[in-house]
Each structure stands twice: as structure tokens, then as C-alpha cells.
Ligand code: SF4
């Protein structure tokens with residue numbers, strides 16, 4: 354029996370408007386193919402994949418077009434049957450140019466996907482499942498794009514007791530995971546079978562927020578008898594979907610500064626990632642499309658779409674009825690999604706949504722609000738779920754005191770949830786400062 358009244362949550366956090374009603378009731382629809390699909394070889398944390406196709410070659414949908422280059426890397430698959438037009442640089446969400454495969458889909462193709470060598474959950478060993486997940490090109494679809502097979506291997510000496518399937522989806526506007534939970538229920542439980550076998554954890558917990566009661570009830574009613582799975586519902590609060598927060602909320606365990614979920618016996622996997630494992634591995638297929646929410650006041654045809662990897666943001670917005678005065682586009686939701694100015698970047702495995710705003714919502718044609726000096730109100734401190742001091746960090750960022758930010762104020766623990774920026778009455782773009790400062794710290798440490 355699900356307990357919706359239980360108040361398992363974490364301290365601090367915020368309650369931004371959810372804005373999910375526009376798409377949460379819309380079933381997932383297949384997105385058309387763009388005239389050209391741009392598949393970056395680096396869509397994940399780690400080493401880029403190595404291309405195994407050449408320019409001019411014809412490929413079939415689902416075919417491996419790039420192989421993993423080492424353990425911290427995953428394969429890429431053709432999102433459509435067509436011709437490789439070019440292998441060269443393409444704009445990336447991180448603002449840089451990265452190596453990518455340009456694929457022109459065949460207009461007359463049936464676009465059917467042939468099955469590959471299946472990975473049978475009963476007979477496969479944990480190592481074979483890990484290899485199959487890597488070959489399928491699976492990364493965290495919640496946005497982090499961390500290679501899933503790496504995450505499933507706990508560091509030496511750590512014992513895992515809980516597999517978390519994260520269906521919290523606390524980011525405003527996005528309803529991808531909600532729809533996946535409703536429409537891919539069986540895939541999720543199949544994915545959990547694989548994950549339990551690899552991680553050797555005795556139980557799995559599916560974490561959901563109370564604003565998705567239909568998904569929670571459907572999953573709870575469908576738990577297979579032989580699976581040790583519990584569905585837990587938390588009150589709605591942002592950023593509850595972050596690994597650290599969901600573990601704190603539902604297990605009462607705190608991941609230490611600089612630590613990992615494995616330090617407290619947990620391993621987390623996003624619910625859409627789990628569903629893809631359950632959908633792809635029994636068929637021996639790889640990820641060549643994903644479900645995303647395209648929404649916001651900047652588009653008229655909002656919805657959840659299964660979209661080919663490599664579709665550009667421009668094509669996606671055009672197909673969804675982009676309005677003329679779009680002033681700001683986020684890859685993901687407006688809290689954690691980076692805002693992008695180049696609409697020719699492709700959708701990658703880590704893209705969970707596109708949220709488009711017009712000038713009316715963002716306060717001007719540039720989408721940027723006037724910034725005022727800090728008034729010392731401490732609202733940012735009260736909002737930060739990690740008990741950091743965003744106000745002090747913001748001051749240090751201004752003076753480029755990156756080492757002090759990291760050494761004395763735990764900058765590297767900040768997971769860029771944006772709660773501090775959201776509540777700041779002076780509109781100080783704290784999270785942007787921290788994102789940039791973290792990059793500087795990493796650079797300085799690498800140089801040292
Ligand atoms: S400091 Fe980082 S973790 Fe804390 S509220 Fe701001 S963005 Fe979130």
C-alpha cells in the first residue's frame with residue numbers, strides 16, 4: 354500500500370512552480386527524422402567513442418557507428434538508416450566544437466531496427482551484463498550522461514545494499530520520466546532485473562514524488578512477485594531528484610563531502626535509463642533515440658517525444674511550432690538545464706528536454722534580468738540543500754578566489770541545482786558563477 358502522506362524528504366530546498374500539466378497527460382509520440390542527424394562522439398562523461406564508419410558509407414538504423422574507447426566510454430549507434438555524409442566538428446552543448454558523425458537519413462527507408470545479439474538476464478553473468486550495457490551505449494538519461502556500466506561497479510571495498518531507481522523528476526516543466534513510468538512499466542522491471550544482478554543488491558527502491566500518483570500506483574501494482582522492489586513516494590520539493598537528496602530523503606543517509614552513493618551503500622539509476630536497459634538488452638540493440646519533453650511558452654505543440662539522437666534543437670523547435678519571439682532555450686528544464694544560444698546543437702543521450710521561453714517570461718528580448726548587489730538576506734543559504742554558503746561563494750567568485758571557494762567553502766560539492774539563484778532577490782546568477790568556478794578549479798588542478 355502506497356503512503357502518500359509520509360513526509361520523507363531532505364532539509365532546505367525550494368518549491369518553484371511545477372508547470373508540468375501541459376505535457377504530463379500526453380502520451381509519448383515518435384518524432385520525425387531531420388534532414389541531417391549530428392551524432393557527437395562525446396555524449397557522455399569520459400573518453401569519446403571511436404568511429405567505425407567512413408564518409409559515404411551506408412548504415413542501417415541501430416548499427417554501431419562508433420565503439421567505446423576504453424572502460425570510461427560507450428558506443429554510438431546510427432539513429433536512422435542512411436548515408437554518412439561527414440565525420441567532422443559540430444557545435445556541442447558545452448559550447449565547444451566536438452567530433453561528430455553527420456548522417457543523412459534515407460527518405461524511403463522503413464527505418465526498422467534489426468535486433469542484435471540479446472543479453473539474457475537469466476543466463477548472463479554480471480560481467481556480461483556490464484559489457485552489454487556499455488555496448489548498448491547506455492548513459493544516465495536523467496541528464497548527467499555518466500556511463501551506466503561504470504556506475505554499476507562499486508569501488509573496491511564498498512558493499513551496496515540498495516538500488517535506487519530514480520523517478521523523482523523534480524525539474525519543473527519536464528515529464529519524460531513520468532510518461533516512461535506510465536508507458537514502459539514492464540521495461541522498467543526488466544531493467545531492474547539486470548541491475549539487481551549486476552549490483553548484487555538485495556533490494557530496489559523506486560523513488561517518486563507525490564505529484565505523479567498515477568505512475569506510483571501503476572508501478573506499485575505491477576511489481577513482479579519475485580522482485581524485491583518497493584515504491585516510495587516523497588513530498589514535492591526541489592531538488593529532490595538529485596542523488597544526494599533522494600538518498601537522504603528515503604534512506605536517511607548522508608553522502609559525505611566529495612563522496613559517492615556507494616559510500617552509504619547505495620547505487621542510483623534514473624528510471625528512464627532503467628527502462629532503456631530493460632528495452633534494449635533483451636533485443637541486443639543500442640540507444641539511437643530517447644524520450645524528451647519539448648515544452649514551454651515558446652512552442653505550441655508541447656509534448657513528450659521519442660526523438661532520434663542527433664536531431665538539432667532548431668529542427669525540434671520548428672516541428673513543435675516554435676513561436677517567433679523565443680528569447681531563451683534550456684536544454685532540460687529551467688532550473689538545471691544550461692541555456693543555449695546556438696540552436697544548431699544536436700540532442701544527445703543526456704538531453705531530457707527542451708524548454709523554450711519568450712521575452713514575456715524572461716523579462717526582455719535577451720532573456721537576462723538586471724542584477725543588483727547582494728543585500729545579505731541569506732535566502733540562498735536557507736535554500737541550499739547542501740548547507741553551502743552561496744552568498745559567500747558568490748563574493749569569492751567575483752574576486753576569482755577559486756581555490757578558497759573549493760578549499761574553505763566546499764565549492765566542488767555544489768551540484769548546480771540553481772536553488773540559490775532562484776531565491777535571490779538581487780537576481781545574482783550564483784549558479785552560473787559556480788559552474789564557471791568549478792571549471793576553473795578543475796583546470797587549475799589538472800595543470801598542477
Ligand atoms: S550552492 Fe550549489 S547546491 Fe547550493 S543551492 Fe546553489 S546551486 Fe544548489
Ligand code: SF4
Nearest residue numbers: 727728730731733777
Ligand atoms: S539571496 Fe542573493 S541577496 Fe540574499 S544573501 Fe544570497 S546572494 Fe545575497
